Amino acid sequence: MTEKVGTIISTEDSPTSEKISFVLEKPVNKEQFVEYDTEEGTAIARVSRVKKSNIFYHNPESVSESAKNNIKLQEQFPTDEREQLVGEGRILGIYTSELIKRPSFPPSPGTDIRLADKERLRDFLGLDREGLNLGDIQFQDLEARINVTKLLQKHFAILAQSGAGKSYLASVMIEEILDRDEEKGNVGIVALDPHGEYAGFGKDKEYGDRVEVYRGRDIKIGLSNISSGKLAHYFPNVSTAQKREIVKIISEMRQNMRNGGGAYSLKDLERKVEEADMDKKTKRIWIDRINQMKSMDLFGLYDNPSFDKVEQGKMIVLDLSDIINYKKKQIIAAYFGDRLFKARMNGKIPPFLFLVEEAHNFAPENRSSDVALARSVITRIAREGRKFHASLGLISQRPVGLSTTALSQCNTHMILRVTNPNDLDRIKQSAEGVTSDVIRSISGLRVGEGIIVGEAVDYPAFVSIRQRNSEEFETGKNLEEAAAEYREKMEEEKDEIDAFM
Ligand SMILES: Nc1ncnc2c1ncn2[C@@H]1O[C@H](COP(=O)(O)OP(=O)(O)OP(=O)(O)O)[C@@H](O)[C@H]1O
Ligand SMILES: [Mg+2]
Structure with a gap:
């Protein structure tokens, strides 16, 4: 049995079969999972609000009166003793040994509230002991291990504003796939990488032997x-x-x-x-x-890389960072996407994950198909890929600019911090299970925190993304560093000139 943290109380609008309020003996966090026993089974609820209450400060007149008269309530009364932490929770479901069902009755006031049991919560969220470990379920001592089939078969999208940690999360996922035991069933990865964010894997001590990086200038189409x-x-x-x-x-x-x-x-x-x-x-x-x-x-004469390089537990990176020509990048994406999909349809390559960074550039919403050359291939994999175990992972900082067809086929959304209201609207429309409550939380996420919704989890789950094992590849200095470096270089040059004079 897990630790007791509080007791259900009766308030004006709770308990109901959806909502509980409870006075807390031990603090809990918003979004944390708690549980309590009912006759039907163990109910799991998510903390939706935690507030402080104190009977001595309920009445505005008496508080303002004592303030006016310079009377400190703390000195007159044992106010501290009466401070209460009150939690509110949304009841998600009742867990019985066979199934999870909706509660039909409210719990009784006085019922004990406990921290959610780890094993129960894992089942409840639809996590998988053998799944990809992306980090921890927030405030819970539980690894966010995502089932590979549920995540990949119906595609996923990683959405967040710039700098929120999209590529970092994708790298964690890549590590998990590269490290995955082949007997458990694994895919090959092809990463379309316009900024060279995954090129570092090629040189990595740990992963380098399983990764081949193709620089733009070496990529060829037969x-x-x-x-x-x-x-x-x-x-x-x-x-x-x-x-x-x-x-x-x-x-x-x-x-x-x-x-x-x-x-x-x-x-x-x-x-x-x-x-x-x-x-x-x-x-x-x-x-x-x-x-x-x-x-x-x-x-050229032949493809480089050739599609038969796709192997389970390995990754091919198409590093386009040295290509300036927009059309060339589009053709590479369109051609290799198509090649991969067809090779998979013919059973020539294993199930694969096609990871597309800057997906809004390769599958944009509002651009002519004469310019957006790769869009039709990406939307085709999005629509038909599942039958052939050809999976897409779309990564974008501009969900608004991303093809609706492609995005709507991504059945799992991993959302990191987003504050732009248009992007938030788009996410709300495209992802099931993204309630207004979740939307509010998304803009408050910090770097390294995310929420997973959709196919891969049975309930939206807040995740602290784990640290990556591979070395982070430096993709850019910040402006101050670049400016300082430039100044240093200029001074060195000046010193050299002075030395000559
Ligand atoms: N889970 C995490 N743990 C620790 N640091 C992280 C985590 N996620 C991101 N960061 C740090 O935040 C910074 C930005 O992350 P990242 O490059 O993944 O962002 P991004 O969303 O891909 O941005 P962009 O849209 O510009 O490509 C990186 O320097 C990275 O080290
Ligand atoms: Mg990135």
Whole structure:
């Protein structure tokens, strides 16, 4: 039996079958779980409010009167003895050995309130002893171990404002997956990483052997894998007639390849277009596009990385931080997303997690599909991935800018601090179980604290994210550090010049 912390009291509006109030002997925190016994089983409630009350200070007239007369109530009366901590709680459910049900009766005033039992709470929240350990359930001596299937099968999103700890949480999750015992069932990870936030894993003492980082300049797309449909998608605004010409050329080249001719390059394609019998304007358009492709330095004979690099318990990082060209980043996301999904559909790679940082840039809500080239692939994985165990993890600091289709398919939301009202509204609309109460708590979260709602947990759970084991990769200095460093460098240079004079 856990420790008793209080006793249920009767107030004007409680107890009911939803709400209790209790006087506390030991302090508890808002959002902490407590329990009490009923005839139906053990009820679990979440503390929704803790307030102090003192009978000596109930009456405003007498308090103000004594203040006016300079009488200190503490000196006249044993006020301290009458200070009470009163908690309020929302009853979440009644736990019986087989099921969790809604309470049908209010508890009796006088019932003991205890801290929630760890084992019971684990079951109640739907946590899994064998799950990914993201930290602790706040104020509870209970690890937030999330069931892998519940988390990944129906996708998740990590949403928070900049600097709230999204990438940190994702890194903790990555560590858990990389460390997971293969026999328990594991996935491979592919991280789309526009700022190089996961590149550090490649050099990490602990995890480096299970992580391959591909820098933007080394990432290549095998041109022979690009169908004419994809080409027209990546380089849009061509007429049907112009498209027909390239379809002809590409199908011929692909046929030749299937007959043993080998993969072809951009130069080969250029030559074919040059030689082809097509009108001047069409030729110019395609040559122009081929030149655009050349300048991207992306299309080669073979894919790098090749999708068969996806392995259980390992991670591939596509580090796009050295790429400036927006379109190149979009094509990489669209192409590799599609490749992964198809390879998974054909059973060529294991179940995987496609982790997309800055997801609002790759699956934006309000941008034309000519620009947002990766959106259709991401929304497709979001809609159909579950059947094939192709999972998405979308990370974003701008939920408002993120595709509604993609976000609404993410059945688990991990929300860290968010204060922007539009983003809060969006989160409220897109995540089930996000009540106004939860929304209020989200803006009060500190770095390293989050709330998990949706499929992965049976009730919204506040989590203190654990410390990461891997070394944090420095992605940026703050402005003051950068300014100080610049000044130092200038002074050093000045000293060197002075030394010469
Ligand atoms: N759980 C945590 N424990 C300790 N430190 C943390 C935790 N979460 C985040 N931090 C610290 O907070 C800082 C910001 O975290 P992080 O880079 O993950 O934020 P972010 O939400 O990804 O920001 P951005 O949107 O700018 O990418 C980091 O320096 C990190 O060390
Ligand atoms: Mg980040």
